[in-house]
Amino acid sequence: MVVNLTETLVIKSNVNELAKVATITEEICERCGLIEDEIDDIAIAVTEAVNNAIKHGNKEDSTKSIEIVFQIETERIKIRIKDEGKGFQLEKVKDPRKNENLLKDDGRGILIMKTLMDEVKVLSGTEGNVLQLVKNISRNGGN
Numbered sequence: 001m002v003v004n005l006t007e008t009l010v011i012k013s014n015v016n017e018l019a020k021v022a023t024i025t026e027e028i029c030e031r032c033g034l035i036e037d038e039i040d041d042i043a044i045a046v047t048e049a050v051n052n053a054i055k056h057g058n059k060e061d062s063t064k065s066i067e068i069v070f071q072i073e074t075e076r077i078k079i080r081i082k083d084e085g086k087g088f089q090l091e092k093v094k095d096p097r098k099n100e101n102l103l104k105d106d107g108r109g110i111l112i113m114k115t116l117m118d119e120v121k122v123l124s125g126t127e128g129n130v131l132q133l134v135k136n137i138s139r140n141g142g143n
Contacts, residue, residue, distance in 0.1 A: 005032065005072040010065055013058035013083070015051065021068065022047045025079075032072045035138050041116040042077060042135055048109045049081045049131050057085030057129050076118075079133045086129065 009024055011017040025046045029039040050066055058064040064084040071078040113120045119134035 003032070003072065003074050005070070007070045009068045009070075011050070011068070012062050013054045013060065013064040013066055014062045015054055015060075017054075017066075018047055018051060021050050025070070028070050028072070029077070032077070032137075034077070038135060038137055042079070042133075045113045045116045045133050045135075046079055046081070048112050049079075049133060052109050053081050053083035053085070053129070053131070057083030059085070076134055076136050080123070080130050081133070082128050082130045084128045086124075 005028075007028055009021070011021065022043050025043045026039055029042055034042070046068065050068065053066045054060060058066065061084075067080075067082040069080045069082075071080075110120065113133060116135075117133045118136045119132070121132045121134075123130040123132055
């Protein structure tokens, strides 16, 4: 079981990279002794966040990249997804469950992330947009 680990993955801004992101996320979580439900939740949330970074942050510009930093601590995992976009305000994302938004094609990704993770924050800066996901974790073996 690994604790206090930081790993970084950099990908091109291309949706064909999403399978790789999911696989690497699952591998990191497994090495760290996370339970299966947490691994699934984290992989889904990270994949959704990276998909949003590709489509909305980098506007599907394959010359841009996305950096994913996994920081494993004793009781939580923190993932930062950084794109080269201008950022957004989390509180301005419309709730896809409201009647006026039910038929819209976007807005569900943030809801999925908020449902699966314990914390979702936007840390936008001058050099790109950073979305931070945090999951409080259990470990196999009861630790």
